[in-house]
Amino acid sequence: MTSESSLTFDEEAFVGGLSDPSSAHYVHRRSVLDLVNKLHSYGLHQQLDLPQIAVVGSQSVGKSSLIESISGITLPRAKGTCTRCPIECRLSRSTSSWYCEVYLRVSRQLAEIPFGSVITTKSDVEDRIRRAQLAILNPSKPASDFLGDLGRADIEANNEISFSSDLISVRISGKEVDDLSFVDLPGIIASVREGGKEADIEQVKALVMNFIKKPSCLILLVVSCETDIENQGARRLAKQVDHSGKRTIRKPSSFILYRWFKKLRIAVLTKPDRIAVGEHSNWLRLLSNEQERFKHGWHCVKQSDQQQLDGGISWGDARQNEIDFFSGTEPWSTLDESIRSRLGTQYLTGALGDILFNLICQRLPELLNEVESKVRRIKEDLGDLPAKPSGDPVSIIWKMKAAFEKDVKQLVEGIPEAGIAGLIQTFHREKNQFREAIFRQAPDFRPYNKANPHPQNKGIFGASTAANVTQTIDEDALEPSGPRAPNTAVYLDEVLTTAQNAITRELPHNYPYAVKRHYASRFTKAWPNPAHKLFEDMEHHFQKELRTLVTRHFSAFSPGGLFDAVWRTVLEQLKNRKERTLQKMQECIALEHEEPATINEHYLADYKRKFHARYKAARQIHISYSSNLQTLVNGGYQNSSVMHSALDYLRQMGLDNVKKDDLLRLIPADAADDAIEIMSEVRAYYQVAFKRFVDYIPMIIDFELLKGFDRTLGDALFEGLALGDDQLRQRCSAFLKEDPGVVRRRESLYQDLERFESALDDLQNIPAVDIESDHDSLASIIEEESQQKKLSSSFSAPSSALAHFISRGY
Structure with missing residues (x-):
């Protein structure tokens, strides 16, 4: 291996970074770096966790010198021109001559703003970056000024703000x-x-934290060797987001947070020439990985004094x-x-x-x-917003009107997908509750005296007994299954007293028709309450559903008054239909209150027969306490041989x-038969009238209110608009x-x-890289290049040379 003493620096030779042109994987590495840079340029760093290196350090620790040593440019160093906003440096090797471009990336604008022409010197x-920072710190003025x-260095700056999270992007390219x-x-x-x-103080901390808190941010923490490592604020700040150091590249000049490679740790010392005599041993222990151990050891760089x-x-x-x-x-x-091999900027x-x-x-x-x-x-989200109006305004309004009317019609006809909360589904539930409310007001005639009910027969027309008797007589429910409305119970002696008091010129055992009309009227007079x-x-x-539809179709156009005009028209038309519906309901109620009447004689007679048999059977039980008769009334003989034999004998007689239930009419008569006759006919009439009333009222509401509104909506909107x-x-x-909020959204x-x-x-078309299919190959590239660079792992003991220099007091 070439000794360091013989090394010379060649500006055009590959030193470090992502792309060694001699590497077989140069295209891959350059492509992914260009991709991430483009994502940053799109401004997606605010919404996505994009990989990036963030250089963090306290003021006056040599951070600018480190940036200059990596980038080859000079940062502003004049008094008062410290870094007051993030400065992004994008370095890219090319075969062309050196050049630099500067852009501004501000939060209030999505697109990057070019700041000045291309720099070739x-x-x-330095001057361009200084001017760019002034533009960032004075956002109310045009950046181009x-x-x-306005950006001259000899003009004293009086900035609008001290620091900003808006960013200067410096793009440098060259051989x-x-x-x-x-x-x-x-x-x-x-x-x-x-x-x-x-x-x-806190604003800068918050700005830095906003960058380094992201899991994909590599924190390059700059710590000066002139100062105790424990006393530097940037290091403490970095530890807030990485307590364990598992995601860290550290340098008392540098500290990098790293998410995925939890065992990857690099530390870098800077300004080694500032270490005082006799204090080298502390820093050498770091380099040997004895102290604050990291998997990949420590780096060290030296900048110009x-x-x-x-x-x-x-x-x-x-x-x-x-x-x-x-060297x-x-x-x-x-x-x-x-x-x-960890000493020098090129290795860092x-x-x-x-x-x-x-x-x-x-x-x-x-x-x-x-x-x-x-x-x-x-x-x-765009689909949830109202469509932007385009075309002829008159045509648009007519189309909106038609679409609204169509949705109202569908609402009135019923929407199965709406489920239990749908309008018509709700109408079904309300109608059933209305029917039960009217049914519970039915006369509760009791064929025994009020003062002398036999304990054995108490509640014979209550819920349970009535239900049993009803089921034996007919599948059609004759009595409510739940609690009755108040004041519906009427006893036999009360009916007889009322009938006898009404007699005028009638023959014996005949009572005025007014008695039956009295009871029929008494039990229908409360019908308006459930109906209303x-x-x-x-x-x-x-109205609630209509409000939802009006909002859905027209709320985006509130500023132009369309929403208010439509809603006002809807309310007016709803008022008209309400008045019409109430009028028709009142007519129906008046008909029921006028006098008892029906041409449905067959059902009236059938119900009268059923109630007469029922009341008479109950009366006989009350008088005789016959166990056999009780069994007959309760349906005990329903399918017995006794019942079949009795019916066979009657058929033989022609x-x-x-x-089976006709046999109940064979029960002997008593003095109460006249009252039972009145009870049976009144109760039968209530059954007939109740059934038509609980049909007509909902039909009126449906036809006049719901469907009536739908029928007349088109004309009402034509007039209202x-x-x-x-x-x-x-x-x-x-x-x-349109609503300005909708437009902005x-x-x-x-x-x-x-x-x-x-x-x-861009992600789907990275040159030479297929994210999904080439993921394994990318992993192999990482491993292969790691082996080629022979990145060292952990250290177990200090070297002999290190021990020698420690012993000499360095």
């Missing part, structure tokens, strides 16, 4: 440039000068001086070869390039998935149409003024879509 870069007199990208962050400050802002900088030392001479220092100065020149650059390449290769498949997911989500509740509930649900007057075109144009999404689709296209 290295000495001009600082390329002129002597090695491929690498990194961002230099403002130095951590512990105090401010007189007249400064205390808030700047202030005298050399003031003398205008060239970049090439500075690099040659570094080589000469490490000709003890103890550095006598260290083991494994340690000396090579290590950074390897780690960055590995990191990018690891992130590429994840980035592809994340970008694909972002593109899908953006398209979904049904209407109010449905009107509320309908009574072919006798049914004044679509027939002479100023139609102007009005429609005014209507289509759409524009932002389209800009994001353009950037992410460009990123997706």
Whole structure:
């Protein structure tokens, strides 16, 4: 191996970074670096975790010198011109002559802003960066103004802000440039000068943390060897995001956070010429990996001193001086070869390039998935926004009107996909509740005296017994299964008293028709309450659904008044339909209250027969307590041989149409038969009237309110939006003024879509690299190049040379 003492620096020779032109994998490495740089240029670093190197350090620790030694450019060094915003350096080797371009990347603009023309002279870069920083720190002024007199160095700066997260991007290309990208962050400050802002201390910390907290950020922590390593604020800040050091490249000049390669650790010492006599041993222990051990050991670099900088030392001479220092100065020149291979900027650059390449290769498949997911989500978000109006305003309004009417019609007809929350599904539930409310108001006639109910027969017409008797008589429910409405119970003696008190000129055992009408009216007078509740509930649900539809179709055009005009028309039309519906409901209720009437004589007679048999059976049980009769009433003989024999004998006598429940009518008569007759007919009529009422009221609501609104909506909108007057075109144009928030959101999404689709296209078409199929090959490239570079692993003991120099007091 060539000794360091014989080395000379060749500016055009490959030193380090991502792309060694002589490497078989040069195309791969250069392609992935260019890709990540493009993703940064798209501004995606705010939304994606992009691999990058962040240079972090306290102020005045030589951070700028380190940047200059890697990039070959000069940063502003005049008083008061410290780094106050992130400066991105993109270095790329090319066959063309050296050149530099400067861009501004500000948060309020998605596209990068070119700042000045192409620079072809290295000495001009410092002034351009200084002017660019002034533009960043004075955001209210046009950036281009600082390329002129406003950016002159002899003008005292009175910046609008002290620090900024907006970024200066410096792109350098040439034959002597090695491929690498990194961002230099403002130095951590512990105090401010007189007249400064205390808030700047925390602002800089927050700015730095915003970069280094990302898992794919390689933290290059610059720590001066002039100061105790434990006392440097940037190191403490880096430890906040990496307590264990597992993701770290450290240098008391440098500390790199690294996510995937948890065992990869590199440390770098800087300013070794500033180490005081007798204190070398502390730093040499770090280099030997005895103290603060790292898997890949420590690096060390040397920058030019202030005298050399003031003398205008060239970049090439500075690099040659570094080589000469490490090759000709003890103890550095006598260290083991494994340690000396970590001394110098070229080795640091090579290590950074390897780690960055590995990191990018690891992130590429994840980035592809994340970008694909972002593109899908953006398209979904755009689909959720109202379409941007384009074309003839009148035609657009008519189309919007038609689309709204179509959705209202579908709402009224019913939407199966809406499930239980749908309007018509809700109507079904409300109708059932309405039916039950009316059914619970049915007369609860009890064929025994109020003062003398037998305990054995208590509740014979309650829920359980009534249900049993009902099921034995007919499948049609005759009594409510749940609790009845209050004041529905009527006893036999009450019916008899009412009937007898109403007698005028009737013959014996005849009672006035008014008695039956009295009871029929008594039990239908409360019907309006459930009917109006049904209407109010449905009107509320309908208005809520209409509000949702109006919002969906027209909310984007609130600024032009279209939303308000449509909603006002909808409310007015809903009011009209409400009045019409209530009028029809009132007519239906009035018909029921007028007098008992039906031409459905068959059902009335059938129900009367059923209730008469039921009441009479219950009455007989109450009187006789016959166990056999109780069994008959409860259906105990339903399918017995006794029942079949009785029916057979009756058929032999010519009574072919006798049914099982007809036998209940054979129960002997008693004095209560007249009351039972009244009970049976009133209860039968209630059953007939109740069934038609619970049909008609929902039908009126459906026809007049829901369907009626749908039928008349088109004409109402035509009138409400004044679509027939002479100023139609102007009005429609005014209507289509969009919500500024929607416009901004759409524009932002389209800009994001353009950037992410460009990123997706780049990720899917990396020259010479297939992310998905070549992932294994990329991994093999990483391993192969690691072997070629012979990166050393951990150290177990100090070398003999190191021990020798420690013993001599270095």
